[in-house]
Amino acid sequence: MTSMILPPKQPAARRFVFVAMVLACVVLSPLAVLSGYGLDVITEIMIFAIVAVSLNLILGYGGMVSFGHAAFFGLGAYATVLISTRYDVSPWLGLAGGVGTATAAAIVIGAFCVRLGGVGFFMMSLAFAQLLNSGAIKWRPLTGGSDGVGGLLRPELFGFDLSDAGPMYLFTAAGLVGVLLFMRMVIASPFGHAMVGTRESSLRMDAIGYQTRRIRLAAFAVSGAIAGLGGALYAFYNGFVSPDALSFGMSGMILLMVILGGKGSLLGPVLGAGLFLSVKNIVSTHTSHWLLIVGCIFVACVMVCPDGILGFGKRLFRSGERR
């Protein structure tokens, strides 16, 4: 009787409640267990997870292998610090400026890159990042040269001081969850499908009426904006930014996180960022040659699970089911 009047409870709604509860537990438990240092480590992982997720949008779904993603991360960080400290405005304005600067740069740089496919795209994105990197080193009056710029003080949010590890951790977690929800929506949208279509065959997309360059550029801009958000959060986190944030090594690290975790999946890059930075933090306390260990892990990963840790896990799970 009641079921005739009221629609039955949506299983989707129930699943949403379940996911939200799991998420809340995952996010809140470190607060209870970890010290300030532990929370800082996880905060850094989450910041880079956001950047890796942003690269995954164009790499995993759009098929564009960018070797210059540090450009948008670094620009976001630089703009946030510079706007907040030089103009003595709220760091929140700095954060908005960081995201805006990265987005604008992504539109300009993207306009050149998306004309090229494959290796051309790769080299062009690398060239622009290198250009910005040397710009940051040479333009001392603005950027402080290779010393970088600092002095950003974390602001307050709803009466909580983000200078404390706990609130900063929660703020970053909210950012990551927001970015993941946004990504999930984009992937399932008409635009997300058009992006995958362009990855699979731009010749056919062209022939059925899609302006593939525009689709690639739009994806590139969205990706740059999210990377810029990661950069802005990094500026909050560190209070300081140097040309390293725009470097070749930074671009490579972001690319590695995506490939390690698994490109073309929502959570793969998050896992990749977690693995990479955990190995870095643990190994680098014992030896300065931590990159050697990361390199070995990377080689092993590419040989054993070319579709990343997440893909490997899924395959294990499936073969387990079959037995």
Add this chain to the structure above:
Amino acid sequence: MLRLENISKAFGSLVVSNSVTLDVTAGQRHTIIGPNGAGKTTLINQIGGQLSPDSGKIFLHGQEITRLSAPLRARAGLARTFQKNTLFQALSVFENVRLGAQAAHGRTYDLFRSWRSDTGVLAQAEQAIEQMNLGRIAAQPVGKLSYGDLRQVEVAVALATSPTVLLLDEPTSGLSPSETAQMIDVLRALPREISILMIEHDMEVVFSIADHITVLYYGEVIASGAPRNVADDPRVQEVYLGAPQ
């Protein structure tokens, strides 16, 4: 519907289209035949916008489209298939066809809603799937289909854009006799609102579908007309069907 005026194209000294003029009238089943290297695919590529002609003009519905990019031609109602299957390998049949429908009717730059919400696009995709008889394999990934099924998906993707002119580049190439018969059936069943310009090698296909045949020989039109007249043309018999019998 579609008109080519004096289309010429050369790759270096090799002339691939030599002042080609042809007309596809409303609802026509127009077939281009010619020996290998006659410049048939090159011609389709110039009509579709994948290549641009050196000289000459192309009109669609009376509007000149010679300088229009391929996607804009597609939006004006021109759809094409490829001789070599050009599909979205990682996607299912339905998703492939749905992308075709979305190109014509969808909000491609909408990031904020699910593809499921666009019911007009879904309906258009379903119609194309039905027209090509692909319902039984709609959910399967394209990467796992047989070659014969792929050839039909190739047409379905183009059909989903609801074209007024459909260019088919050898739709039956590589098909078995029974698959060819199936392809003939679905092509014959297409509504006459769609005009078709088709390249074909298989004479059985040509004569069971075409109501107009154009013969291309080294980039030049040597005959054009109703199937019977073209088949009786002595020059066609000489250069294409072999020595006169």
